[in-house]
Amino acid sequence: AQTVTQSQPEMSVQEAETVTLSCTYDTSENNYYLFWYKQPPSRQMILVIRQEAYKQQNATENRFSVNFQKAAKSFSLKISDSQLGDTAMYFCAFTLDNYGQNFVFGPGTRLSVLP
Amino acid sequence: EAGVTQFPSHSVIEKGQTVTLRCDPISGHDNLYWYRRVMGKEIKFLLHFVKESKQDESGMPNNRFLAERTGGTYSTLKVQPAELEDSGVYFCASSQDGLAGEDTQYFGPGTRLTVL
Numbered sequence: 214a215q216t217v218t219q220s221q222p223e224m225s226v227q228e229a230e231t232v233t234l235s236c237t238y239d240t241s242e243n244n245y246y247l248f249w250y251k252q253p254p255s256r257q258m259i260l261v262i263r264q265e266a267y268k269q270q271n272a273t274e275n276r277f278s279v280n281f282q283k284a285a286k287s288f289s290l291k292i293s294d295s296q297l298g299d300t301a302m303y304f305c306a307f308t309l310d311n312y313g314q315n316f317v318f319g320p321g322t323r324l325s326v327l328p
Numbered sequence: 329e330a331g332v333t334q335f336p337s338h339s340v341i342e343k344g345q346t347v348t349l350r351c352d353p354i355s356g357h358d359n360l361y362w363y364r365r366v367m368g369k370e371i372k373f374l375l376h377f378v379k380e381s382k383q384d385e386s387g388m389p390n391n392r393f394l395a396e397r398t399g400g401t402y403s404t405l406k407v408q409p410a411e412l413e414d415s416g417v418y419f420c421a422s423s424q425d426g427l428a429g430e431d432t433q434y435f436g437p438g439t440r441l442t443v444l
Contacts, residue, residue, distance in 0.1 A: 260433075316363070
């Protein structure tokens with residue numbers, strides 16, 4: 214069975230600084246997808262970024278980038294130039310490369326961006 | 329375009345009662361997923377519909393939970409009878425094609441269920 218671990222229950226960062234959220238996962242499969250979702254307070258979860266396991270290049274989306282280390286089964290999220298609106302719960306998630314596979318989520322990291 | 333909506337946003341019931349949660353996916357999305365987060369733990373998958381059919385219901389905890397998606401539009405999740413351990417937040421998500429990694433699951437705001 215696949216598992217996802219996020220070892221940092223809570224983190225804080227000063228506005229405009231950079232923060233890295235960690236995520237590790239366990240799977241015996243070779244093809245899979247990894248995601249970071251964020252859930253702002255009292256709002257829906259939204260997709261931040263995704264990474265395909267067979268792509269070596271790390272995904273980036275504006276201020277968000279990942280450091281994907283397949284051998285180490287690590288998938289960290291870096292947020293550059295943190296903004297107050299980045300305050301949210303961040304969930305790392307995993308799914309296999311099959312049709313309709315369900316997500317396996319990590320426990321989440323609560324990030325607070327401080328003014 | 330409206331996002332995924334869920335009703336109610338909160339529900340407080342007593343142990344042994346029945347509760348029905350509703351999810352309206354984004355129009356045109358054939359795939360609908362139910363997840364739940366219990367007691368601040370990980371979000372766990374419950375089941376996946378493709379149109380009106382259950383594609384995967386491996387995450388349903390027991391037979392007290394019944395999910396339906398008649399007509400392939402909105403879905404309901406009924407808990408009968410509710411137990412204390414059912415308390416948590418129930419999320420619904422929908423996606424268009426259901427292709428892992430190529431499609432995006434859009435999540436609803438969740439229904440917070442409290443069983444007393």
